[in-house]
Amino acid sequence: MFLLLACGPQGPPEPPPGPTARDVDVVLISVETWRADRLALGGHSRNTMPFVESIAAASTVYSHATSPAPWTLPSVASMMTGQWPHESGVVRTEDVLDARAETLAEAMSAKGYQTVFIGVNELFTHGRGLDRGYDVFEAHVGLSVDGVGKRVAEVAWDGRPRFLHLHLFEPHCPYWPPRSHRGLYPVADEPRVTDAMLAGTVDCHIVPDERRLGAWLANYDAELNALDGQLERLLRDWGHARWILVGDHGEAFWEHGVIGHGTELVPEVLRVPLIVREPSGAHAVVEEPVSTREVYRLVLQQPLLTDVLSETSQTAERQCLVTVGEPSLCAVEPRSTPTLTLDDERLRALEALGYTHLLPSPNLGED
Numbered sequence: 385m386f387l388l389l390a391c392g393p394q395g396p397p398e399p400p401p402g403p404t405a406r407d408v409d410v411v412l413i414s415v416e417t418w419r420a421d422r423l424a425l426g427g428h429s430r431n432t433m434p435f436v437e438s439i440a441a442a443s444t445v446y447s448h449a450t451s452p453a454p455w456t457l458p459s460v461a462s463m464m465t466g467q468w469p470h471e472s473g474v475v476r477t478e479d480v481l482d483a484r485a486e487t488l489a490e491a492m493s494a495k496g497y498q499t500v501f502i503g504v505n506e507l508f509t510h511g512r513g514l515d516r517g518y519d520v521f522e523a524h525v526g527l528s529v530d531g532v533g534k535r536v537a538e539v540a541w542d543g544r545p546r547f548l549h550l551h552l553f554e555p556h557c558p559y560w561p562p563r564s565h566r567g568l569y570p571v572a573d574e575p576r577v578t579d580a581m582l583a584g585t586v587d588c589h590i591v592p593d594e595r596r597l598g599a600w601l602a603n604y605d606a607e608l609n610a611l612d613g614q615l616e617r618l619l620r621d622w623g624h625a626r627w628i629l630v631g632d633h634g635e636a637f638w639e640h641g642v643i644g645h646g647t648e649l650v651p652e653v654l655r656v657p658l659i660v661r662e663p664s665g666a667h668a669v670v671e672e673p674v675s676t677r678e679v680y681r682l683v684l685q686q687p688l689l690t691d692v693l694s695e696t697s698q699t700a701e702r703q704c705l706v707t708v709g710e711p712s713l714c715a716v717e718p719r720s721t722p723t724l725t726l727d728d729e730r731l732r733a734l735e736a737l738g739y740t741h742l743l744p745s746p747n748l749g750e751d
Contacts, residue, residue, distance in 0.1 A: 408663065409546040409625035410683055414460060416556040417645060418631030420655040422605060430569065432605045433612035442665035448673040449658035451633040455646045457507045459632045460551065464488045464514060466680030481513030488680050489517030498544040502535050503551030529554055529614035555607035557588040565606040571598040581638055589643050600637050624663055628683060630676055631656030
C-alpha cells in the first residue's frame with residue numbers, strides 16, 4: 385500500500401505516529417542456570433555483567449523473581465503458558481504440554497506477530513508441544529550464543545512485528561569460560577572442595593585439577609561476564625524493541641550441601657534475574673515476589689496475577705510456586721493453610737524464600 389502526502393505552505397507533514405504496543409518488536413531471552421545473586425544488582429560484589437546492569441538501569445527490575453521449578457523444562461513451559469507446572473502438565477522429562485494451554489507464541493501470533501524460537505537445550509524437541517504457535521522453532525545442542533546470533537541473522541523476517549524468544553545455554557555447566565575470560569577473577573585458597581562434596585558429582589560439575597571452591601564461583605562469574613558481551617552483540621540491532629531477560633533457574637555451589645540444580649528448593653536455584661526493558665527506558669524496581677511464569681503476561685502486557693492465595697480460593701485451586709520430586713509437590717505461600725511441615729534442609733530453604741509449607745500437587749496422579 386502506498387500513501388501519498390502533499391506538502392502545503394504550512395510546512396512539512398506531521399511525522400507518522402509511533403508504533404503501538406502491538407507493533408513493537410519483542411525479544412525474550414531466557415538464560416540457563418542464571419543466579420540473581422551473582423549480579424551486582426542482586427548484591428554481588430563483582431560487576432559480572434556490566435551490559436546487563438546498564439539495561440537494568442533503564443528497565444523494570446523484579447528483584448524477587450522466583451522460578452516455578454528448579455530445572456529447565458517445567459520452568460520454560462510455565463513462561464510459555466503463564467501456568468504453574470502442574471497446570472501445564474510439564475513436570476517430568478517425558479511430559480508434553482497440555483493441549484488446552486494457549487502458548488505465548490500462539491497468543492502473539494494472534495496479535496499479528498511473526499514468532500521465532502531459537503533455543504539451546506536438548507529438552508526442546510518438537511514432540512513436547514513447546515513449538516505450538518511458532519513460525520520458526522529451532523532446538524540446538526551445543527550452539528554458542530554467537531552461533532544463536534548467526535541463526536537470528538538468517539531468519540527470513542516477513543515484515544510483521546517480530547516476537548523472538550532465545551534460550552541460551554551459557555552459563556550452564558561445565559564451568560569453563562572462553563579462553564579470553566579464564567583467570568578473570570582471583571581465587572582464594574580456602575575453602576576447599578572435599579572428596580565428600582565431590583562424591584556422586586557428574587563430570588559436568590567438575591572443574592579439572594581444582595579443589596578451591598572459589599574456582600567454581602570464579603569460573604561461573606567469568607562465564608557470566610563472557611555472556612554479557614555476547615548479549616550486547618546479540619541485542620545490538622534490536623534497540624527499538626521491548627526486551628525481557630530472565631533466568632530459567634539458578635545453580636547451587638554447595639551452599640546447602642549440593643551442587644547444580646534439578647531437585648533442590650534452595651534460594652540459589654530458585655531466585656533468578658527478571659528484567660523488562662521498554663523502548664522508553666523507564667526505570668522501576670518491583671520488590672514484591674513474582675513467579676517467572678508471569679513472563680507470559682509481561683510479554684503480552686497483561687496485568688500480573690497475584691501469587692498470594694486467599695482463604696476462599698485456596699481450597700478451590702491450589703497453586704504451586706515451585707514443584708519438585710516424585711510425586712510432585714507444590715510449595716505454597718505461608719498464608720496458605722498449613723498442611724505439611726518439613727523440618728529438613730528444604731524447609732529451611734523455603735523459609736529463606738518466604739515459603740514454609742508443601743502440598744501434594746493437585747493435578748497429578750499418584751503414579
